[in-house]
Amino acid sequence: MTQFKMDQFWKFLVFILMFGLSLIWNAIGGACATAPAPTPVLAPAPAPPVPTDYYEPSEEIGIYSMLTSWNNSGTNTSALLPTWPLSHNHPCNYTFPDKVRKWFLCSINAVNIGNLTGLDHKLYNMNILFGTNKSGDVELVGELPLAIRNLTNLNYVRIAGHPRLSGPLPPNMIKAFPSMTSLSLTNNNLSGNITVSPTPFFHIDELDLSSNVFTGTPFCQDRAANFTVRSLNFSVNEFSGTFCGDDSSTTLELLDISYNQFTDVKISILGQSDNVFPLKVIYAQHNHLQSFPSELLKLPLLEEIYLDSNNISGILTFPDVSTVSSALRLVSIVNNNITEIRPSTTSPSLFDESSIRISDLVFLGGNPVCKDARKSDLLRTVCRFNKSSPIEDLYIAPSKIPEIISACMGGVALVALIITIFFVRNLMKKIAIIRKFKYELDKKDVKPNLYSYTELKAATQDFQSTNILGRGGFGVVYKGILIDGSKVAVKRLLKAKKDYDIQDFLNEITVISKIKHRNLVQLKGCCIKEDQRILIYELVDNMNLASILRGDSNEDHLDWGSRFNIILGIARGLAYLHEEIEPPIIHRDIKSENILLDKDLNPKIADFGLALLLPSLDDGETHINISKIAGTMGYLSPEYATYGQVSTKLDVFSFGVLVLEIVSGRKNIDNNLPMEQLCLTLWAQRLHAKNEMLKLVDKSLKEVTMTEDTTIKRVVEIGLLCLHHATARRPNMSDVVAMLIGNKEIDHIALHEYHETYIQEDSSTSSQSIPSIGSWTLSHS
Incomplete structure (x- = not known):
């Protein structure tokens, strides 16, 4: 009998310990998951062209008329432009004060293309930026003047952040500029209907009318509008009725009509080939949609569609899986009134409980159908709010824990109980952190993707050394292939400091994920698992610049045209980080190893923004003590x-330093070279002083x-x-x-x-050392 009691006792103890371990396992499993892709941030405006003295007289009249109209409405533009002459001086050739340049920037380029048909043809290309009211220096008041239509060669317009800029757009303004590539009128108080005349044909890359009070049903009444657009943002307005994209969608890649009053969305693809509609992402949340579109x-290339917080109700029936876009990866119908889901009669496997595809596609959290989510594996899978939401019933409800605890008896059982409580407490703390993060993440305009640790282990073959792309002061980079076949670069950072708040890390990641520029490597998302921090970037096709310059790759030697484009691209990327972002982002480690080249040899700056993460990382393994400084010897100012x-x-x-390396094809400091050439920067100075700069050029x-x-x-x-x-x-x-x-x-x-400060006679150098560069003295070894 005694033996029987002891057996029962030990079985009970094992049960308590297994229960605690199961809670920990589930908590870890839910700690890292994926989230909806962030709202794309539109690319910055192209760099202004080279200004010349050529311009159309109507452009001068147009700009001056606009400023005069605004001045009469209360905008003090004349005070900012007191010396602007009116006769024979185009405003775009005027050098504005720094304060004015924050809100008014324009440039003109005229190219003489020769006497092709007996006439002297000139092509005019004009960029203009008006009124981005970030600092409150200038506020535009009144309406957009009709005179803006006189600027027929406008290429880029952005008028943003002026709540007292109201009224309708000038009639047919959208088609007034044949050369327009980007029109952004976001965050003003503009109103009225949006109409487009049938002629002439018109294409624009970016049309952003978000955060105004426009009304009506845009484009549906303009079936013969002969109008195409690549990125269309009508969010946060008062548009209503049915959104029609039949004609404007042949080039449309991004559509954002969220936060309006649309009741339906129709984009017809009948009779069109698969490559006609490149639409990838649709944001239609917070409207009045009645049924699931x-x-x-x-749509053949559709990847994501967001239909959250509409009036979609009743039974949700999916189409045959064979007709759905093969690129589709997310259908979010959160917070609607769906009461039942049914598979297609021709393809019931779409809702098969074992289907991985449906679990990674559909999100129905907040719908009535989810009140019984525990009844089936299918409902537990689809009744999530986003990819970071854990599947329902992954762990035992905390309310059941006291019932188990009350059954504990004896001294050994008490010890087991204390251990279990300790683990459960940590579990609850971890769950609280995850919930807090999700809550904070939902409030952000741009959300980083969150990847699961399991997903990244599979993508990198458990972080195999054969997949290592490079090592640096912040960690190791691996090549990865995600389950959808997309290739990524997975950067496994140093372990985080134990006392660093996870929220601070996520805040910095959110900032970095907003940054998009053609010369910057795009951050796709991150993963957090205990003290591990992992960043996921786009995979750039080619090698880094250092490998190509040193001949470590199979690429042919770079010609001068390619080198110049690389230098210019790096400069543009840094200019964007320094001057287009508030607050500016300082890289701190610009070097050839951090410049990646794509298949067309376009440069992309890697590791930008990582300096923001310095306080969160353990500095025990970095190449320079990152608690004090970050960077690489030879590149530090x-x-x-x-x-x-x-x-x-x-x-x-x-x-x-990097410019000189690209021109010469060598490292900044090379101990294998003769003494006078050991330090590239000093050698370049000597050659410049002798007007022998071409000796610096790469022999290849x-x-x-x-x-x-x-x-x-130059x-x-x-x-x-x-x-x-x-x-x-x-x-x-x-x-x-x-x-x-x-x-x-x-x-x-x-x-x-600079010459006076740095250039020293060769006789001043010894056989053991060369002159110092700033604070660095370089010794020959």
Whole structure:
């Protein structure tokens, strides 16, 4: 009998321990999951072209009329432009004060294309940026004047953040500019209907009318509008009725009509080939849609559709799986009034409980059908709010724990109970963190993707060393292939400090994930598992710049045209980080290894924003103590290396070093070279002083033309100017871009100052060392 009691006792103890372990296992399983893809951020405007003296007289009249109209309405534009002459001086050739440039920027480019038909043809290309009211310096008041239509060569317009700018658009304004590529009128108080005349044919890349009070039913009344668009944003307005995209959708990739009063969405693809409709993402949440628009799932390239918080009710029936876009990965119908779901009669496997596809596609959280979610595996799978939501009933409800605890008896059982309570407490804390994060994430405009740790282990073959793409001061990068076949770069960061708040890390990741530019590597998302932090980036096809310059890849040697485009692309990427983002993002580690090249040799800057994560990471394994400094020897500016002073000018200095490396095809510091060539920056200075800069050029660059010789000399001077010892004398990256494309002259006075500071006679160098660079003294070994 005693033996029987002991057996029962030990069985009970094992049960308690297994129960605690099961809670921990489920908590870990739910800690990392995926979330809906973030709302795409539109690419920044293209760089302004080279200005000339050519312009249409109507453009001068148009701009002045616009400013006069706004001035009469209460906008004090005349006070900001007191010296603007009216006669024979186009405003785009006027040098505005810095304060004005924040809200008014325009440039004109005229290209003479020759006497093709006996006439002198000129092509006019004009970019204009009006009224981005970030700092409150200037507020536009009144209505958009009709005179804006006189600017027929407008290429880019952005008027944003002016709540007192109201009234309708000038009649047929959208088609008034044949050369327009981007029209953004977001976050104003504009109203009225949007109409488009049938002629002429018109295409625009980006049309953003979000956050206004426009009404009516756009485009449906304009069936013969002859109008196409790539990115259309009508969100946060008062549009109503049926949204029709029949004619405008042949080039449409992104559609955002969220937060309106639309009752239906119709995009007809009858009789069209598969490649006609490139639409990938539809945002239609927070409208008055009555039924599920299943026809949209047939769009051949559709990836995501958001229909949350509408009036979709009744039975949800999916179409035959064979008719659904093969690219489809998310259908969010959260917070509607769906009471039942049914599979297609021709393809019941779409709702088969074992189907992985449906569990990764449909989200029905907040619908009446989910009140009985525990009754079937299918409902538990689809009744989620997003990909980060755990599948229902993954863990035992906390309310049942006291019932189990009350059955514990004896001293050993008490110990088991204490251990279980400890684990359960940690479990509840982890669940609270996850819930808090999801709550905070839902409030953000742009949400990073969250990937599960299991998914990333599978993608990288359990982080196999054969998949390593590179190592750096922040961690190791692996090549990964996700379950949908897409290729990614998985960066496994150093372990996080134990006392660092997970929310701070996620806040920084959210900031970085908003940044999108053609010369920056795109952050796709992240994963958090205990003290591990993992970032997921787009995979850039080619190798990094260092490998190609040093001949470590199979790529042919870069010609000068490719090298110049790489330099210009890097400059534009840095200018975007420094001057288009508030607050600016400082890279701190610009070097050739952090410049990736795609298949067309376009440069993309990697690891930008990682400096924001420095406080969260354990610095025990970095190449430089990141609690004090981040960067790579040879690229550090003197003030940063010596005093830790951080500003955008330290990136400018590193860029200058990188320019010289791209021109010469060698490392900045190379102990295998003769003493006078050991340090690239000092050697370049000596050659510049002797007007022998072409000796710096990579020997693999053959057949360089005279025009290219001139360009190379100019680029070298720009690189040297970026190395100026005084931070104030180094140019901003936007000025570097302007100098590279010929819009701005090089500051030769500052360049001469740099010579005076750094150039030393060869006799001053010993056989053991060379002159110092800022605070660094380089010894020959």
